Amino acid sequence: MNEFVVSELKNSIAEITFGTPKSNALPGAILEKLAQTILNEGSKEEVKAIVLKSEGEKAFCGGASFDELLAIEELEASTKFFGGFAKVLNAMRNCGKIVVVRVQGKTTGGGVGIACGADYCFATKSSALALTEINLGIGPFVIGPYVERKIGKSQFSAMAIDADFRSADWAEQHNIYHSVSESIEEMDTKLEKFLETLASRSSDALALIKKVSWEGTDHFNELMPDRIHMSASLILEESAKKNIESIKERLRVK
Numbered sequence: 001m002n003e004f005v006v007s008e009l010k011n012s013i014a015e016i017t018f019g020t021p022k023s024n025a026l027p028g029a030i031l032e033k034l035a036q037t038i039l040n041e042g043s044k045e046e047v048k049a050i051v052l053k054s055e056g057e058k059a060f061c062g063g064a065s066f067d068e069l070l071a072i073e074e075l076e077a078s079t080k081f082f083g084g085f086a087k088v089l090n091a092m093r094n095c096g097k098i099v100v101v102r103v104q105g106k107t108t109g110g111g112v113g114i115a116c117g118a119d120y121c122f123a124t125k126s127s128a129l130a131l132t133e134i135n136l137g138i139g140p141f142v143i144g145p146y147v148e149r150k151i152g153k154s155q156f157s158a159m160a161i162d163a164d165f166r167s168a169d170w171a172e173q174h175n176i177y178h179s180v181s182e183s184i185e186e187m188d189t190k191l192e193k194f195l196e197t198l199a200s201r202s203s204d205a206l207a208l209i210k211k212v213s214w215e216g217t218d219h220f221n222e223l224m225p226d227r228i229h230m231s232a233s234l235i236l237e238e239s240a241k242k243n244i245e246s247i248k249e250r251l252r253v254k
């Protein structure tokens with residue numbers, strides 16, 4: 001599978017799908033394209049809502065691409081890369097349309113950020129999630145405000161410190177997921193019905209719901225440069241590269 005972002009308009013809903021061969025982990029080019037596609041679709045009058053999904057039946061998103069992180073050698077490149085996550089979340093927040101996220105499997109790091117950037121999130125029972133950044137020697141700084149908005153500061157810091165997986169049921173109890181299904185088929189049936197209803201709603205009412213839901217988040221813009229710098233500088237440490245190589249090896253032999 002090549003890396004891709006595609007979008008398709010179905011019954012007034014823009015369906016955006018991204019995919020990469022390694023657990024839908026995200027390289028910089030895909031982050032840029034994803035952010036731009038969300039903004040483009042959000043600006044179209046005929047689009048009532050956006051549904052964001054990833055390819056395949058396994059992981060929803062493995063977060064930042066290890067290969068891209070390993071290739072980064074200087075601050076300018078790492079700042080651009082981590083800034084890509086900020087752009088995607090910012091696009092979800094500011095695109096003017098309700099963003100529904102479909103999580104079919106495990107999600108980590110930046111992928112948790114995408115689930116938390118949703119206005120409404122569908123998931124399956126197998127969609128456990130973890131903030132694994134500390135395993136690499138970085139932290140969930142850029143996605144932090146979005147995760148905190150859903151689960152609160154205490155749960156956010158616990159997830160960031162222990163890097164352990166939480167279950168889909170836990171994520172539902174903590175306001176990240178709004179619907180958890182036993183299987184992908186069941187989730188898709190529920191999602192289809194939900195989108196059909198959404199498409200029949202007033203565009204003006206949906207736009208206002210979006211607006212009030214994100215009230216009080218304007219300061220995220222001011223937080224981002226510092227947050228991006230935290231990860232961007234930590235990833236340049238030699239220990240971060242060693243950590244990534246050992247995680248890759250652990251995943252290869254598991």
Ligand SMILES: CC(C)(COP(=O)([O-])OP(=O)(O)OC[C@H]1O[C@@H](n2cnc3c(N)ncnc32)[C@H](O)[C@@H]1OP(=O)(O)O)[C@@H](O)C(=O)NCCC(=O)NCCSC(=O)/C=C/C[N+](C)(C)C
Pocket residue numbers: 021022023025026058059061062063064065066067082085106107108109110111113132133135136139140141142143231247248251252253
């Ligand atoms: C839970 C994961 C993602 C998926 O588990 P699985 O059981 O479905 O698949 P498996 O572990 O067998 O992995 C399949 C292959 O995918 C490769 N992989 C996984 N994640 C990545 C990645 N991030 N980059 C590149 N490749 C990845 C894995 O090595 C396997 O390849 P091979 O078949 O061995 O060749 C599970 O894979 C997992 O836990 N992965 C680690 C996830 C992780 O730690 N991600 C980085 C988080 S840091 C981050 O996202 C930072 C974001 C920046 N910011 C904070 C600014 C948002």
